[in-house]
Amino acid sequence: xxxxxxxxxxxxxxxxxxxxxxxxxxxxxxxxxxxxxxxxxxxxxxxxxxxxxxxxxxxxxxxxxxxxxxxxxxxxxxxxxxxxxxxxxxxxxxxxxxxxxxxxxxxxxxxxxxxxxxxxxxxxxxxxxxxxxxxxxxxxxxxxxxxxxxxxxxxxxxxxxxxxxxxxxxxxxxxxxxxxxxxxxxxxxxxxxxxxxxxxxxxxxxxxxxxxxxxxxxxxxxxx
Numbered sequence: 001x002x003x004x005x006x007x008x009x010x011x012x013x014x015x016x017x018x019x020x021x022x023x024x025x026x027x028x029x030x031x032x033x034x035x036x037x038x039x040x041x042x043x044x045x046x047x048x049x050x051x052x053x054x055x056x057x058x059x060x061x062x063x064x065x066x067x068x069x070x071x072x073x074x075x076x077x078x079x080x081x082x083x084x085x086x087x088x089x090x091x092x093x094x095x096x097x098x099x100x101x102x103x104x105x106x107x108x109x110x111x112x113x114x115x116x117x118x119x120x121x122x123x124x125x126x127x128x129x130x131x132x133x134x135x136x137x138x139x140x141x142x143x144x145x146x147x148x149x150x151x152x153x154x155x156x157x158x159x160x161x162x163x164x165x166x167x168x169x170x171x172x173x174x175x176x177x178x179x180x181x182x183x184x185x186x187x188x189x190x191x192x193x194x195x196x197x198x199x200x201x202x203x204x205x206x207x208x209x210x211x212x213x214x215x216x217x218x219x220x221x222x223x224x
Contacts (some may be wrong), residue, residue, distance in 0.1 A: 006036035033058025068095040167221035
């Protein structure tokens, strides 16, 4: 689960980052409307946007309007000031899926995030198939020929990136970056260890993780 938080209050943003990473989400943070708009245009891998309406440089409602104008159905949870009923109504009219008024409980926010991501996953297939391997992105479960493969959180993180870019080179830096998003501190050398473990668990039949020496790894495409 990958979430973009657009929030200019650094203290609140830090709290959200800690809570959501602790719950197992990969989280990116931007502090202005223009940055949020740019991130949403260049990255289609987000499962949810948490959007503060009172952003500098571009109002949150404008960010939302532009997102929906591009035809995106990304689930959006808006954060509003306690007394801003008009903004809340506008936000829902512009296509937000839910809202929370500040101050709010982090527990309630986590529950709403889970519900919205489930709803969003239902709209599109959350499974990635690769030959006999199936990866359920919502449940974070991998199976080969219907049998569950026991993978650690880090191995699942690597598998997800490799599957999303099957047939393409994924650099070690990209893998380090992805694991760091999950709140992990990981070195380049550690990546080699996790790839080695992942290979032992999933390289069956046509499934192969190729090493591109000095550059990174590639999950080889399976001719279909």
